[in-house]
Amino acid sequence: MGKETPFTKREFKSVGTRPVRPDGIDKVTGRARYGADFDMPGQLVGLILRSPHAHASIKSIDTSKAEALPGVKSVITSKDFKDISKTDTELAEILENCMARKKVYYDGHAVAAVAAVDAKTARAALKLINVEYKLLKHVTDVDLAVANKAPVINRNCKTAGVDPAPTKASNISRRSEFGHGDVDKGFKKADVIIERNFRTEQSHQGYIEPHACVASVSPDGNGELWVCTQGHFVFRQQCAQMLGMDVAKLRVTSSEIGGGFGGKTHIWLEPVALALSRKANRPVKLVMTREEVFRASGPTSATSIDIKIGVTNDGIITAGEAELRYTSGPWGGSWAMLGAMTAFACYELENVKTVGLEVLVNRPKTTAYRAPSAPMAAFAVESMIDELAKKIGMDAVEMRIKNAAKEGTQSSYGPVYGPIGIGPTLEAAKNHPHMKAPLGENQGRGMACGFWFNFGGQSCTNLNIGIDGTATLTVGTIDVGGARASLSLVVAEELGIPYDKVKAVIGDTGSLGYNEMTDGSRGTFASSMSAIKSCRIAIEDMCARAAQIWDIPVDKVIWQDGHAHATGKNNNAPLSIAEIAATAEKTGGPIAGHAQIVADGAGVSFATHICDVEVDPETGSTRVVRYTVIQDAGKAVHPTYVEGQFQGGAAQGIGWALNEEYIYGEDGRLQNPGFLDYRIPVCSDLPMIDTQILEIPNPNHPYGIRGVGETSIVPPLAAIGNAVSNATGVRMTHVPMSPPRILDALEKHSEASDEEPAL
Amino acid sequence: MAMLVSTTINGDATDFSCEADETLLDALRNRLSMTGVKEGCGTGDCGACSITLDGALVCSCLVLGAEAQGRSIETVEGMSDGEKLHPLQQKFLEHAALQCGICTPGFLVAAKVLLEKNPNPTESEIRYALAGNLCRCTGYDKIVRAVQDAAAQMRRA
Amino acid sequence: MAEVFLWGALRPSAGGAASVTIEAKSIRELFRKLEEQFPRMQPFIDEGISVSIDGVIYQDDWSQTLPEGSEIYLLPRIAGG
Numbered sequence: 003m004g005k006e007t008p009f010t011k012r013e014f015k016s017v018g019t020r021p022v023r024p025d026g027i028d029k030v031t032g033r034a035r036y037g038a039d040f041d042m043p044g045q046l047v048g049l050i051l052r053s054p055h056a057h058a059s060i061k062s063i064d065t066s067k068a069e070a071l072p073g074v075k076s077v078i079t080s081k082d083f084k085d086i087s088k089t090d091t092e093l094a095e096i097l098e099n100c101m102a103r104k105k106v107y108y109d110g111h112a113v114a115a116v117a118a119v120d121a122k123t124a125r126a127a128l129k130l131i132n133v134e135y136k137l138l139k140h141v142t143d144v145d146l147a148v149a150n151k152a153p154v155i156n157r158n159c160k161t162a163g164v165d166p167a168p169t170k171a172s173n174i175s176r177r178s179e180f181g182h183g184d185v186d187k188g189f190k191k192a193d194v195i196i197e198r199n200f201r202t203e204q205s206h207q208g209y210i211e212p213h214a215c216v217a218s219v220s221p222d223g224n225g226e227l228w229v230c231t232q233g234h235f236v237f238r239q240q241c242a243q244m245l246g247m248d249v250a251k252l253r254v255t256s257s258e259i260g261g262g263f264g265g266k267t268h269i270w271l272e273p274v275a276l277a278l279s280r281k282a283n284r285p286v287k288l289v290m291t292r293e294e295v296f297r298a299s300g301p302t303s304a305t306s307i308d309i310k311i312g313v314t315n316d317g318i319i320t321a322g323e324a325e326l327r328y329t330s331g332p333w334g335g336s337w338a339m340l341g342a343m344t345a346f347a348c349y350e351l352e353n354v355k356t357v358g359l360e361v362l363v364n365r366p367k368t369t370a371y372r373a374p375s376a377p378m379a380a381f382a383v384e385s386m387i388d389e390l391a392k393k394i395g396m397d398a399v400e401m402r403i404k405n406a407a408k409e410g411t412q413s414s415y416g417p418v419y420g421p422i423g424i425g426p427t428l429e430a431a432k433n434h435p436h437m438k439a440p441l442g443e444n445q446g447r448g449m450a451c452g453f454w455f456n457f458g459g460q461s462c463t464n465l466n467i468g469i470d471g472t473a474t475l476t477v478g479t480i481d482v483g484g485a486r487a488s489l490s491l492v493v494a495e496e497l498g499i500p501y502d503k504v505k506a507v508i509g510d511t512g513s514l515g516y517n518e519m520t521d522g523s524r525g526t527f528a529s530s531m532s533a534i535k536s537c538r539i540a541i542e543d544m545c546a547r548a549a550q551i552w553d554i555p556v557d558k559v560i561w562q563d564g565h566a567h568a569t570g571k572n573n574n575a576p577l578s579i580a581e582i583a584a585t586a587e588k589t590g591g592p593i594a595g596h597a598q599i600v601a602d603g604a605g606v607s608f609a610t611h612i613c614d615v616e617v618d619p620e621t622g623s624t625r626v627v628r629y630t631v632i633q634d635a636g637k638a639v640h641p642t643y644v645e646g647q648f649q650g651g652a653a654q655g656i657g658w659a660l661n662e663e664y665i666y667g668e669d670g671r672l673q674n675p676g677f678l679d680y681r682i683p684v685c686s687d688l689p690m691i692d693t694q695i696l697e698i699p700n701p702n703h704p705y706g707i708r709g710v711g712e713t714s715i716v717p718p719l720a721a722i723g724n725a726v727s728n729a730t731g732v733r734m735t736h737v738p739m740s741p742p743r744i745l746d747a748l749e750k751h752s753e754a755s756d757e758e759p760a761l
Numbered sequence: 762m763a764m765l766v767s768t769t770i771n772g773d774a775t776d777f778s779c780e781a782d783e784t785l786l787d788a789l790r791n792r793l794s795m796t797g798v799k800e801g802c803g804t805g806d807c808g809a810c811s812i813t814l815d816g817a818l819v820c821s822c823l824v825l826g827a828e829a830q831g832r833s834i835e836t837v838e839g840m841s842d843g844e845k846l847h848p849l850q851q852k853f854l855e856h857a858a859l860q861c862g863i864c865t866p867g868f869l870v871a872a873k874v875l876l877e878k879n880p881n882p883t884e885s886e887i888r889y890a891l892a893g894n895l896c897r898c899t900g901y902d903k904i905v906r907a908v909q910d911a912a913a914q915m916r917r918a
Numbered sequence: 919m920a921e922v923f924l925w926g927a928l929r930p931s932a933g934g935a936a937s938v939t940i941e942a943k944s945i946r947e948l949f950r951k952l953e954e955q956f957p958r959m960q961p962f963i964d965e966g967i968s969v970s971i972d973g974v975i976y977q978d979d980w981s982q983t984l985p986e987g988s989e990i991y992l993l994p995r996i997a998g999g
Contacts, residue, residue: 179927181926264999336994336997343993372998372999373999374998415925417970417975417995521997602975602976602982628991702974
């Protein structure tokens with residue numbers, strides 16, 4: 003598709019403006035309907051019974067008492083799903099996560115579910131289900147899980163990516179390796195080498211809206227699902243396969259989504275709701291509690307990263323090497339792989355080697371979280387770069403500029419880069435007033451860079467022109483935070499009509515072809531590419547209609563400024579879309595443009611963040627006092643919402659850096675499954691977050707758009723780590739840098755300096 | 762055993778029935794279809810269910826439906842005056858102070874209470890007044906700016 | 919003829935080589951020939967391989983052509999949030 007609609011430099015009229023979003027008014031008046039805001043006639047209330055154990059085999063489940071309770075309409079266990087483990091391993095694991103089969107693998111793992119006439123009856127029914135467990139040894143820590151005596155979580159797990167293939171089961175599901183050159187040779191050329199271990203704790207996407215859905219399945223095999231999701235087409239496909247339904251017969255409608263950040267790209271309760279509904283032959287509404295959200299959905303990996311970087315005295319990185327261990331929950335994933343690919347992606351390295359190990363632990367299945375896996379790897383690399391710069395006495399920005407990747411650089415994950423924005427974001431940071439602002443007592447400034455791939459993928463759009471010349475764009479990608487505004491701007495631009503004459507809607511799965519999810523920063527990138535194609539098809543048709551109206555050959559008609567123009571010597575006044583549409587019934591019927599594409603060629607994205615923190619030496623509490631995000635957007639379609647993405651990602655990174663973590667007890671149970679103890683940043687924790695949008699066009703998109711959603715969560719962990727280090731003189735290697743960890747580091751530091759002989 | 766509760770909601774006399782152990786949040790959402798009041802946690806930590814009860818800002822998930830007997834409730838659904846949006850609603854739109862929008866009703870109600878008490882709050886006062894409302898999308902920057910702008914407009918009016 | 923670079927995990931299926939030389943005009947033809955010449959790559963191809971052509975990553979599109987002299991890099995299929 004990129005090649006069909008190549009990038010052309012142009013002056014924009016609509017794109018780049020900042021109108022009010024079309025779905026905004028429903029959201030400020032309480033009218034917008036989210037996952038839990040929808041009911042079906044006669045619906046039942048569903049509830050899920052969850053394992054209190056981190057690791058156990060299920061000896062038996064007795065549901066008879068629950069079934070006998072008046073008002074209970076269906077009770078299900080894994081027996082109500084067909085065993086698909088022989089036919090589709092990956093899907094079987096997703097299903098096993100939604101409903102445990104023979105074993106429970108984490109505290110919160112679903113074991114049974116009920117649907118009853120009301121919540122009270124459903125709660126009573128859950129208590130009547132008797133599950134007999136045989137407890138097994140568990141492991142939740144990433145490094146303990148790879149240690150020799152760790153309990154093996156899955157006896158079928160043999161490490162993939164190792165040659166020859168191992169015969170013994172272990173908790174490492176996959177090893178992946180990237181890099182080029184010869185790191186040993188590279189380290190020999192280095193004047194200074196630092197080696198360290200970095201750890202990051204598991205965080206949750208923390209969307210404010212818990213997972214929710216309403217499912218209705220009829221005995222004839224038709225079904226409907228209303229759900230908050232980042233990808234209703236993907237949910238349909240997976241749910242239909244799990245339930246043995248025809249894909250076409252399951253119609254999925256996406257609700258407004260109350261935050262996802264990757265956490266709503268995976269199914270959790272939807273197949274359960276569908277199975278409950280099928281058994282009861284009644285609609286079933288299933289809504290997670292906040293505790294369930296924390297215990298059973300979402301989280302990102304906990305990591306442990308061993309890293310070694312060497313530099314010359316004049317600041318050239320000669321080699322970088324890292325082993326990155328990422329938890330993936332009870333089943334394998336590709337999280338460490340992404341960490342291994344992204345770790346050194348900001349830099350031009352002659353010698354680089356990264357190894358990613360996916361580690362199974364008794365925690366919830368790891369899920370994508372905004373630029374998944376990149377922030378942890380960046381924490382390690384960017385902390386080291388700062389430390390190395392300090393050691394050789396070079397400015398940290400200068401050293402990054404010196405080593406920054408550019409067009410033609412071979413990336414650390416393999417291919418060469420096209421035009422990219424790391425250098426420009428660094429130059430912008432260097433020249434930013436923030437860099438020169440004075441610092442107060444106990445304050446320190448830090449900066450860090452970040453990289454993310456961005457994706458494209460399958461997209462499908464419909465454009466329909468109304469008889470009054472207004473346009474409806476139907477897209478199949480979920481709007482997570484302003485996409486309807488940006489896509490309306492693109493259609494307005496392409497058709498040459500005002501923004502408020504375009505209505506963008508999210509179609510259900512019955513209205514469009516398959517669309518991939520809103521993930522990988524692809525929503526605006528991919529759907530706009532398809533929308534532009536839809537518009538151009540409709541324009542071609544409208545030129546033909548104009549030719550009919552004027553009764554001239556179609557090659558005498560051109561499209562300009564939202565009008566058909568007749569060329570050559572004739573006096574036909576240009577025709578507007580409204581004028582052409584008004585005669586549609588006589589010139590061939592409705593005017594529409596349907597496009598389906600694979601939107602490949604998403605441009606990679608880079609950001610540089612600067613932050614100032616103040617560390618209280620008495621309490622170890624850290625406050626972010628100033629924060630600046632500089633990121634390449636390719637082309638900012640709606641700059642205000644681009645800024646919003648930058649600010650939101652930074653805020654999530656700040657929370658992760660300073661407070662957020664899953665805390666497991668010795669018993670393997672999650673100890674902080676609520677917003678009180680899993681503390682995300684509140685309004686009074688943060689300063690204003692300044693943004694600077696750079697626009698280095700993506701040559702693979704007609705308007706130069708890159709994705710913008712994810713990269714901004716990559717730098718904050720390291721930026722804050724570096725700022726804390728500059729404020730206190732202590733290198734922080736463990737995220738979150740919560741007050742106890744900072745106090746501990748400060749104490750160790752002062753003990754160490756007490757022991758040193760005085761100069 | 763359901764009980765009958767008589768209240769005034771957004772200026773209208775409203776009766777609803779609810780169980781003795783039912784929260785006001787559940788009663789508003791499930792009995793009266795007032796789904797503008799959101800549930801993010803059910804434990805008073807996120808503020809998505811913020812409403813006012815006799816003018817005081819509360820998390821409706823921490824109040825029993827029965828406690829609303831004889832009292833006056835205001836929610837996001839009652840903020841605009843006919844076709845005219847409340848300045849806070851308008852400024853939230855103009856400043857893009859919402860992304861996903863699930864926290865927006867709670868923020869609007871909390872900000873309205875703040876501006877009624879303090880028409881000219883500092884940035885810091887705004888941040889502390891809204892610290893009981895969680896937003897995961899925006900980083901709060903544009904929310905604070907929207908409240909500042911709305912306050913300025915309301916002072917001029 | 920194109921030199922096709924392999925990421926770490928693919929190399930064992932090509933006898934440890936970091937790159938292989940394949941005559942292919944499109945991504946489809948590339949995958950077909952890789953399967954023929956290196957049967958152990960089959961599971962990776964089934965799971966999904968992205969093809970980077972001169973630095974532009976194609977996740978799905980078989981029809982993409984491989985221009986003469988272009989840099990071809992195979993990568994695992996990736997997912998985002």
